[in-house]
Amino acid sequence: MPIPSAEARRVERFFAFEEAGRRLIFAVDSTAFVEADDPAWALLEDLRGAGVLRRASVVQRLAERFGLEEAEATVQSFEKLDILVPIDRPRVVVDAKPIQSRPLSSLVLHVAHDCNLRCGYCYADFGRYGGAEGMMSPELAIRHVDGLFNQLAVGQDVYVTFFGGEPLMNMPVVFAAHAHAKARAQAEGRRISFGITTNATLLTEELATFFRDERFTVTVSIDGPPDINDRLRPLHGGGGSYERIIERVRTSKIKAVARVTLTRQATDVARIVRHLVEAGFTSVGVSPVASGNARFDFGPEDLAKVMEGMRALTDDFVEWAKRGEVHPFSNLKTLVEQVAAGEPRGMPCGAASALSAADNKGDLYACHRLVGEAAFKIGHVDTGVDAEKRLQLMTEMHPRSRAPCQDCWARYICGGGCHHIAWLHSSRAEAPWQISEGFCDFLRDWYRLGLTTYARLADEAPAIFAKLGGPRSACGQPEGL
Ligand code: SF4
Ligand code: SF4
Numbered sequence: 001m002p003i004p005s006a007e008a009r010r011v012e013r014f015f016a017f018e019e020a021g022r023r024l025i026f027a028v029d030s031t032a033f034v035e036a037d038d039p040a041w042a043l044l045e046d047l048r049g050a051g052v053l054r055r056a057s058v059v060q061r062l063a064e065r066f067g068l069e070e071a072e073a074t075v076q077s078f079e080k081l082d083i084l085v086p087i088d089r090p091r092v093v094v095d096a097k098p099i100q101s102r103p104l105s106s107l108v109l110h111v112a113h114d115c116n117l118r119c120g121y122c123y124a125d126f127g128r129y130g131g132a133e134g135m136m137s138p139e140l141a142i143r144h145v146d147g148l149f150n151q152l153a154v155g156q157d158v159y160v161t162f163f164g165g166e167p168l169m170n171m172p173v174v175f176a177a178h179a180h181a182k183a184r185a186q187a188e189g190r191r192i193s194f195g196i197t198t199n200a201t202l203l204t205e206e207l208a209t210f211f212r213d214e215r216f217t218v219t220v221s222i223d224g225p226p227d228i229n230d231r232l233r234p235l236h237g238g239g240g241s242y243e244r245i246i247e248r249v250r251t252s253k254i255k256a257v258a259r260v261t262l263t264r265q266a267t268d269v270a271r272i273v274r275h276l277v278e279a280g281f282t283s284v285g286v287s288p289v290a291s292g293n294a295r296f297d298f299g300p301e302d303l304a305k306v307m308e309g310m311r312a313l314t315d316d317f318v319e320w321a322k323r324g325e326v327h328p329f330s331n332l333k334t335l336v337e338q339v340a341a342g343e344p345r346g347m348p349c350g351a352a353s354a355l356s357a358a359d360n361k362g363d364l365y366a367c368h369r370l371v372g373e374a375a376f377k378i379g380h381v382d383t384g385v386d387a388e389k390r391l392q393l394m395t396e397m398h399p400r401s402r403a404p405c406q407d408c409w410a411r412y413i414c415g416g417g418c419h420h421i422a423w424l425h426s427s428r429a430e431a432p433w434q435i436s437e438g439f440c441d442f443l444r445d446w447y448r449l450g451l452t453t454y455a456r457l458a459d460e461a462p463a464i465f466a467k468l469g470g471p472r473s474a475c476g477q478p479e480g481l
Contacts, residue, residue: 015409208252224272269309321461335450348415350474396431
């Protein structure tokens, strides 16, 4: 017999899992979730594989085990979660939204295509991005800045990041571009933020004062304690970089953010992060290497070890929260903030949609990691952003082009994964690019951990949520760049 529409409930996608002794139910499309009690866990069994159900029958079946009041409350909670929805309510599909390009707001200036370190895993070919070594000229940097400003919307905020190679090797250009961008922002009434990603080996007190006065976010690349960092991040002339980095950061008294590249040669993430927190970094973010080189890129066993360390760090995070402090492990902080905000994430990052990276030949690319790759070129300083190419790329990069993302429970918490990693995992072939199954399993484990950590904090240290929040980078990788 057909179900009257007022009684019919559609079952939307959900994912239920157990982690750290907790049972959580996650609504795939809305990203809302709850910790499940026995009636909720039992109701899931009724819903699994079902398309449309009669509400009264669902309540009745549950009431036989838990009583009418409990059953009604549980069904209502599933309605609030948007897992049980009235049949006539249109389905909201985030992926169905048209792809639109808005003015770019973030510019990464590759001021130095050269580096004084020789990290074996460097995706950028020691800062050369597949080309020759070279520095950006001040004139070109200023033209790139003008290119960004000239296409902004009224009142739009601006982010400028200095990158390389090693940007401290070309400070005259940093000063020139910074002064020009700051002056334009002031004249146009815009808020502007600056950042720099550096290996810090050339940092001086004078430079640190400049960065502090101009409120730069200073991100320092360092891979952990000396035995790990020095193996992976040697100086160009030989020898480890650890002592020099730490000494420069300490003597310059800069509040630096640490950014760690994890490789299969350094999987003990708990030890690495704890060390850098003790060394005084205000924030520590880790990012799995994406080099396309089997010597460094992770296999399944390495990823399992990394996840073990991530689990240990969530315990640290909760312990700190209980004493009212936010742990500096930024991957987890960012994820918990994202979960708290409850916003479905349509895209993984702002590559090509909010962010562009500019090189010393005048070319513009979708993001800093994709500089030098023709498939990701979106314009040139002489001609500006190529609107057609940019829209085509945004369409190719959209998670709706990635078949595995369409059936993935983590689709709207993940956003579809880093395009650079997807491109490497697709052997640098033509679009669509997708992330390997093994790495997606790792990502999904990470999101499970994030949801569980949120639930733990809500129970054990709810006051910490008032201390979370903060600005987001246009890059989905930790600490952005
Ligand atoms: S985990 Fe993998 S399949 Fe799932 S949304 Fe992210 S990139 Fe796509
Ligand atoms: S998440 Fe990946 S593709 Fe996106 S901006 Fe960051 S590095 Fe680039």
